[in-house]
Amino acid sequence: MSTLPISELTDRARDIFRLVVEGFISSGQPVGSKALASEGRVNLSPASIRSVLAELEMLGLLAAPHTSAGRMPTESGLRLFVDGMMQVAEPTREERAAIEHSVGQPGPIEQALEATSAILSDISGAAGMVMVPRREPRLAQMNLVALSPERALAILVGEDGQIENRVLNLTQPTAASSLEQASNYITARLSGRTLADAERLMRAEISSGRSALDDASRDLVERGLAVWSADAAARPVLIIRGQANLLDETALGDIERVRSLLDDLENKQSVAGLLENARQADATRIFIGAENRLFALSGSSVIASPYRDRDGKVVGVLGVIGPTRLNYARVVPMVDFTAHSLGKRIG
Structure with missing residues (x-):
């Protein structure tokens, strides 16, 4: 600096x-x-x-x-x-409407994050990035419903009213009574807890023989835990859209720099680590070139802003990455507006 x-x-x-x-x-x-x-x-x-x-x-x-x-x-x-010296230019009415429309679409939150990353990319002409919120909702109940002798539907209900479904493949035909017993057992132990807390408690009880479950119900509980744990682990840490925007006409004269940048973006954990530096910021942060070690070789800039839920708690970070000649005056307020819009959507 x-x-x-x-x-x-x-x-x-x-x-x-x-x-x-x-x-x-x-x-x-x-x-x-x-x-x-x-x-x-x-x-x-x-x-x-x-x-x-x-x-x-x-x-x-x-x-x-x-x-x-x-x-x-x-x-x-x-x-x-x-x-x-920079004089920022607030997003136009059309840009604000496009951002709010993309962020506010109904559906799972992952779809809103995908749309947010895409609209940031489209409007800024760079690559858009959104970190998935770090949230562990507390759970209310889990029900297992028979779909066929070999399949069951696991319905997970959060205390905030959100509902998610997953299909379980069963190893053998299972009686309705086993499904009910497993549902009651899981609900009794996960109610008011995060999935991670409930999982630790249930696995400890099952492994120590303290549970009163029969073999079929125990298998259902373990399968239910497995499908939800795998689902949580597979969720992306970071969503990046618009990498193609980085291959503009000026990039053709410096293709090695662009190749280095694209390689860096492949390592999403490292990019997420960079964005973590913006979590505690009061306003949008700007990292220019070698100011961040990750993108020092590619000479790229990152504009990032934390986004908050309705309680004011930071739940993630979003932003854009592009060449150092980004139009900072235009992109900075755009990123800031998008962060506020996504925060309203997160709730």
């Missing part, structure tokens, strides 16, 4: 620096003195502009690629711009 306060730049240097950063974010290409002079936004000769650009380069805020006479912001320069 740059230690240079924005106040130490002259008005002339500040104006030119801002134009270079905005031009780079817009085009992905270095900005030269002739372009700045021809636009008429700087009342200086190309020679004077080149002098200012050289000063900004010496300060570590701009860099000159080998193949161009123009300048582009360094990661320190981008940090200075984001922290001291």
Whole structure:
């Protein structure tokens, strides 16, 4: 992160620096003195502009690629711009409506998370990311209902009223009385507990022989625990959508960087670890390039915001990842708005 306060730049240097950063974010290409002079936004000769650009380069805020006479912001320069000069642009009415529509669709929460990640990607032009909420709902009851002699339906009811169903394949035909006994046993021990707590209690009772279950009912209990435990373990830690957006025209000239980024995104546990750094933030956080070790090689930026339930508790993090030339002024408030919208959906 740059230690240079924005106040130490002259008005002339500040104006030119801002134009270079905005031009780079817009085009992905270095900005030269002739372009700045021809636009008429700087009342200086190309020679004077080149002098200012050289000063900004010496300060570590701009860099000159080998193949161009123009300048582009360094990661320190981008940090200075984001922290001291950026003027955010609130999402448009259409963007807000699209976000609320995607996030608010009825159905399982996983579908809302998928839709949230996709809409972030579509609107930002980068890849959208959403961490699955860390929630262990307390359970009310579990019922086992016969579907056929070889299959049963396990119905799990949470204290919050949510209902989920799973189909169990039975090893042998099972009597209705065994299904009822297993249902009553599980419900009596999981009521008011999380699945993990109930599972530990039931497994301890079964293994110690303290349960009064017959063999068929014991098998049903263990199968019910297995299907729900496997379901919880298989749920994704992180949902990422829109990786194809990272392969834009400017990326073709730096394909190794993009390949490195895509490889990093494959390791979702590591990406989730990075997003964890934003869980305790009061506002949207911005990680630029080497500021995060995970994406240091790919030179990418992450904009992330925690989202909260109606009680104000942080339950997850969402955001976008893309090249360092992300349109921060536009994407930051977009991510923030999406976090608030998803929080309302989580309840």
